[in-house]
């Protein structure tokens with residue numbers, strides 16, 4: 001079971017991630033509406049502190065090709081794309097894409113399956129990063145292939161095992177559910193518990 005810890009914003013968060021060793025760490029970019037949004041300079045300096053076993057993901061909404069290139073220049077391994085995605089961005093030569101779907105755009109799933117630049121999917125609730133979940137039965141009939149099938153949206157250390165059992169994803173993705181009580185950074189115990197719990201359902 002792959003685990004992605006999203007919404008990393010500080011050196012403190014990086015220490016937690018390095019100690020807990022998820023498979024991926026996500027950093028929100030080019031989306032000032034999010035409290036987790038980072039400048040390219042900050043993202044680059046945080047990625048440089050990341051353990052080499054943890055892959056970095058730029059988490060974006062409707063990015064331009066220039067922004068994909070900026071993320072590549074920062075040193076990211078992947079780009080996660082919510083919202084709209086143009087043909088130039090989908091076939092970009094810089095970063096492999098993790099395509100995020102929300103509950104209202106699942107009908108576009110088939111059109112992305114054949115794209116070799118898309119290496120995985122994240123299925124999320126309507127409002128990304130809101131800590132809200134959705135009806136997982138909507139994913140029941142989606143075909144599985146060799147691309148990473150990741151579940152997100154309102155997961156937390158208490159619900160992740162149930163989610164893994166019900167959906168049988170390749171990976172789980174969390175942001176709000178492992179934040180500290182102030183909501184301004186990650187909580188070591190919650191991140192650790194989330195990862196142990198997710199992997200225990202393998």
Ligand SMILES: O=C(O)c1ccccc1N[C@@H]1O[C@H](COP(=O)(O)O)[C@@H](O)[C@H]1O
Pocket residue numbers: 006007026028031034035036059060061082122124128129130131132152153154155173174175176177
């Ligand atoms: O976290 C954000 O603010 C965010 C902003 C823009 C795009 C995605 C964002 N978050 C992603 O949403 C999912 C689920 O988050 P949660 O666990 O429900 O809080 C995850 O992939 C986040 O990276």
